[in-house]
Amino acid sequence: MAFSDDRPIFLELADAIAADVLAGLYPEESQVPSTTELATHYRINPATAGKALNRLVDAGIVYKKRGLGMFVAAGAPEALRRERRSELHTHYIAPLLTEARRLGLTTADVVGMITKDQA
């Protein structure tokens, strides 16, 4: 993963770990990498890696086992799936319709393209 300048790195890293949880790369109750492992792997400041993990703790995606490290919470993949479904409109559909309008296409045109794709 390469970080862009668009958003703070800790947000990008938190999203990347969440995406890996959603994809099942870190199953429920499995351990996620430590602050130092993340920092060394991505060449980032450990404080930044710590902020990313704390964000995931606050969101209930991972939890801390004292002295052992961070683990994926039970039900985290399902919770992420629900969240991403609710964000599908903001993140994908709204920008798609904005771009379509810029190109002189109607919503019906876009729907037509989607259903044609599905056929």
Add this chain to the structure above:
Amino acid sequence: MTPTATEASGIRIQQLRKSYGSLEVLSGLDLSLAPGHIYGLVGPNGAGKTTLMSTICNHTFPSGGTILVDGENPAENAAVLERMCFIHEDQPYNDAFSVGSILHVMPTFYPDWDDALAQGLVARFQLPLERGPRKLSRGQKSAFAIVISLASRAPYTFLDEPYLGLDPTAREIFYEELLADYGAHPRTIVMSTHLIDEAADLMEEVIVLHEGEIVLQADVDDARSSAYIARGLADEVRAFVAGRDVIAERSLGRILSATIRGHVTADDEEKAAASRISIEPVSLQDLIAALGIHTLTSALTTENR
């Protein structure tokens, strides 16, 4: 945290001045460095980065002001000086000794010296132990300085453009070793660099020095979000930036990019979208370059502090 990092209270500098003859390099500089953080020290050539580090480490005496390291004046204070490591970019060594024998005596100067780490770094950088330091290439000299700096485990470690002459592979080794060892043994690391965007992710805070004064000291993420670029047709951009703090402008034909200091609000985004202006993030490098060019009236330094 190592015991040393928790006992340490950091570095406090007040009204520090340093002149070489009639040339004033540092002109009344205030700076606080907390223990256990990685700081990036950036700024144009001649800004005073090396002078600042040399003065803190007592390699040269200040012309005025106070420096306190863990509450003590470092001047000729052996107990404080052994807690600091600063290898100069053109560090003079006694050429009668080889790289290996210089490393051998290092524990005398640095009580926290880790020989296993030094040997591991020597192997990774493929440093010739039997060679004299003057016979090292530019990249090898930098690697040698990195070996001493990291293996010193000094609670206050200063690195002056540590990557000079290092190829991309060696720089990757440096970043990886620095973060791995810092993770295991947190300490204060101050690194001067011109490779701002490459090194930005390593830093927790960035300190921008310009003509002997600190013009910005901020968390890297805060610094990045403290400015943005508005790009669009020149007339529309000019209307948009009216009353805002523009620190840099670049034009390409009819298109103007203005770097603006401040945070983007939802209202700004709406206004921009209405007039075909795109709001873009600014890289740390671009922000610092813009700050360097911009005449600074009120420093960002005091904000959020």
